[in-house]
Amino acid sequence: MIPVLIVEDHPLVAEGLKSILSNSAEFAIHGLAVNGAAFKQQFETFKTGVILMDIRLPDTSGIELCKHAVASGKPIKVIALTTFNQQYLIKEMLDAGAISYLLKNATPDEIREAIRLAGQNQSMFSKLVKQQINQLSDKTIVLSKREIEVLCLIAQGLTNIEIADKLFISQLTVDSHRKNLLLKTGSKNSAALIKFAVDEGYVKSRNE
Amino acid sequence: MIPVLIVEDHPLVAEGLKSILSNSAEFAIHGLAVNGAAFKQQFETFKTGVILMDIRLPDTSGIELCKHAVASGKPIKVIALTTFNQQYLIKEMLDAGAISYLLKNATPDEIREAIRLAGQNQSMFSKLVKQQINQLSDKTIVLSKREIEVLCLIAQGLTNIEIADKLFISQLTVDSHRKNLLLKTGSKNSAALIKFAVDEGYVKSRNE
DNA sequence: TTAATTTTCCCCTTTTAAGGGGATATCCAA
DNA sequence: TTGGATATCCCCTTAAAAGGGGAAAATTAA
Numbered sequence: 001m002i003p004v005l006i007v008e009d010h011p012l013v014a015e016g017l018k019s020i021l022s023n024s025a026e027f028a029i030h031g032l033a034v035n036g037a038a039f040k041q042q043f044e045t046f047k048t049g050v051i052l053m054d055i056r057l058p059d060t061s062g063i064e065l066c067k068h069a070v071a072s073g074k075p076i077k078v079i080a081l082t083t084f085n086q087q088y089l090i091k092e093m094l095d096a097g098a099i100s101y102l103l104k105n106a107t108p109d110e111i112r113e114a115i116r117l118a119g120q121n122q123s124m125f126s127k128l129v130k131q132q133i134n135q136l137s138d139k140t141i142v143l144s145k146r147e148i149e150v151l152c153l154i155a156q157g158l159t160n161i162e163i164a165d166k167l168f169i170s171q172l173t174v175d176s177h178r179k180n181l182l183l184k185t186g187s188k189n190s191a192a193l194i195k196f197a198v199d200e201g202y203v204k205s206r207n208e
Numbered sequence: 209m210i211p212v213l214i215v216e217d218h219p220l221v222a223e224g225l226k227s228i229l230s231n232s233a234e235f236a237i238h239g240l241a242v243n244g245a246a247f248k249q250q251f252e253t254f255k256t257g258v259i260l261m262d263i264r265l266p267d268t269s270g271i272e273l274c275k276h277a278v279a280s281g282k283p284i285k286v287i288a289l290t291t292f293n294q295q296y297l298i299k300e301m302l303d304a305g306a307i308s309y310l311l312k313n314a315t316p317d318e319i320r321e322a323i324r325l326a327g328q329n330q331s332m333f334s335k336l337v338k339q340q341i342n343q344l345s346d347k348t349i350v351l352s353k354r355e356i357e358v359l360c361l362i363a364q365g366l367t368n369i370e371i372a373d374k375l376f377i378s379q380l381t382v383d384s385h386r387k388n389l390l391l392k393t394g395s396k397n398s399a400a401l402i403k404f405a406v407d408e409g410y411v412k413s414r415n416e
Numbered sequence: 417t418t419a420a421t422t423t424t425c426c427c428c429t430t431t432t433a434a435g436g437g438g439a440t441a442t443c444c445a446a
Numbered sequence: 447t448t449g450g451a452t453a454t455c456c457c458c459t460t461a462a463a464a465g466g467g468g469a470a471a472a473t474t475a476a
Contacts, residue, residue, distance in 0.1 A: 009313070010312060010313050011224075011313070011314070011315045011316055012221050012224040012225065012228075012312055012313075012314070012316070012319075013220050013221060013224060013312075014224070015223075015224035015227050015228055015316060016219075016220035016221060016222070016223035016224030016225075016227065017220065017224075018227070019223045019224065019226070019227040020220075020223055083291070104218060104220055104221075105217070105218050105219070105220075106219070106220070107219045108219055108220070108223060111220075144451080144452060144453080145452090146452075146453065146454095147452090147453095154399045155399055155400070155403045156399075156400065156403070157395060157396040157397055157399055157400025157403070159396075159397070159431090159432065159433090160432075160433080161432090169453085169454070169455090170454075170455055170456090172454085172455050172456060172457095173453070173454050173455060175433085175434095175455095176453080176454075176455080176456095177453085177454095178433080178434085179433095179434075179435080180452095182433095182434075182435095187365060188365040188367075188434090189365055189367070189398070189433075189434075189462085189463095190397065190398045190399040190402075190433075190434095190463095191362045191363055191364075191365055191398040191399065191401070191402045192363070192364065192365025193399070194398075194399045194402040194403055194406075195363045195364070195365070195402055195406070195411065198402075198403070198406045198413050199413055203403065205406045205407055205413055352421085352422060352423080353422090354422075354423065354424095355422090355423095367461085367462065367463090368462075368463080369462090377423085377424070377425090378424075378425060378426090380424085380425055380426060380427095381423070381424050381425060383425095383463085383464095384423085384424075384425075384426095385423085385424095386463075386464085387463095387464075387465080387466095390463095390464075390465095396464090397432085397433095397463075397464075398433095398463075398464095417476100418475105418476085419474100419475085419476075420473100420474080420475075420476090421472100421473080421474070421475085422471100422472075422473065422474085423470105423471080423472070423473085424469100424470080424471070424472085425468100425469080425470080425471095426467105426468080426469080426470105427466100427467080427468080427469105428465100428466075428467080429464100429465085429466080429467105430463105430464080430465075430466100431462105431463080431464070431465090432461105432462080432463070432464080433460105433461080433462070433463075434459100434460080434461070434462080435458100435459085435460080435461090436457100436458080436459080436460100437456105437457080437458080437459105438455105438456075438457075438458105439454100439455080439456075439457105440453100440454080440455080440456105441452105441453085441454075441455100442451100442452075442453075442454090443450100443451085443452070443453090444449105444450085444451080444452090445448100445449095445450085445451100446447100446448090446449085446450095
């Protein structure tokens with residue numbers, strides 16, 4: 001019997017998880033935390049088992065909570081369960097010590113299997129997540145702080161001159177940054193660059 | 209007893225919905241459709257009741273299915289249930305005949321209440337959706353089909369000449385569309401336009 | 417069957433971005 | 447302390463987008 005702690009702020013998804021885990025005697029639901037505060041409280045009495053961890057939470061991020069859980073030294077495993085398939089989130093979550101990373105379109109069978117595997121210290125990733133992880137090792141696009149700064153201003157519709165004014169640097173410098181952004185991201189022009197930026201989470205869409 | 213047809217491709221959410229509706233004798237789940245094809249089949253035998261309709265589906269959109277359902281003339285009500293809070297989706301869904309629009313972070317109580325209300329021909333909207341609807345009456349940005357088509361190609365990084373080739377129209381026409389897009393959306397340039405497009409859901413982010 | 421919108425096409429000029437280099441301080445990490 | 451990346455600045459040319467019009471078919475809606 002594997003104890004499971006669910007961290008999930010969407011009631012519907014939480015309900016779904018409870019439903020698919022409670023049909024079987026294999027799993028014992030320790031509790032449901034709808035935010036970081038609730039999690040920390042419930043984690044106190046959680047001695048061993050598996051945590052199903054949402055990443056975006058009202059008051060904090062699942063990445064922080066995962067670090068918290070791992071740092072406790074308890075024999076627990078964290079499975080990330082989220083809608084977000086961004087490279088940088090996957091990387092941070094795995095760096096934080098998560099053993100598996102599933103997307104929310106996962107089937108009940110996949111989730112149950114991931115929990116079983118976690119008990120045996122084995123990983124499991126959604127197909128799309130695997131692709132992202134493979135790309136992680138190949139070509140890691142690393143944008144510098146300044147480049148990200150410029151990128152965000154481009155996304156706001158500023159021209160190079162306006163960006164230069166805002167950052168107190170020469171227009172030529174902004175020009176360089178922009179060229180490097182296109183080069184590094186493999187984008188053909190500003191439009192494609194911004195699309196990339198939103199996809200990769202450098203620029204946040206209003207709906208994320 | 210209200211018959212309910214669920215249209216939802218995320219297994220977890222579907223499971224959650226089944227769970228919160230099956231506890232009560234008030235609702236009778238007619239079926240679960242995970243895509244448009246399945247919906248059309250199951251809709252054949254659905255005489256009256258409420259449809260919980262996801263918008264983004266693997267093979268079609270909930271907007272199309274809603275139109276289909278309304279056109280049938282059967283005494284049914286459609287409730288949109290989705291993660292997307294974009295103005296144009298809300299508008300299209302309501303235009304298609306949906307009575308209510310809920311976000312997926314809705315509570316079980318809210319969902320049950322929305323179904324009851326739908327049976328009495330009354331609407332219900334999530335808080336954030338209400339805000340969007342209020343803004344709708346103010347300034348409604350309506351992009352034409354062709355404009356959206358061009359917009360998506362711009363987001364892919366194509367130049368006007370490439371878009372013209374792809375759509376078998378003159379480069380000058382694409383130029384016009386692009387100008388109108390900037391004008392209608394109030395964007396200063398392509399970068400801002402693409403940001404707007406992702407925000408409003410005209411262009412899908414990889415992570416949505 | 418009008419009227420309105422959409423789609424298509426065209427003129428013009430100016431501004432901005434993109435593509436091709438290069439160069440020098442600075443800062444960070446091996 | 448010595449590379450390597452970063453951030454800054456500069457040259458050049460070409461391509462593309464933006465800004466300002468206008469106008470005729472084709473659809474769509476009233």
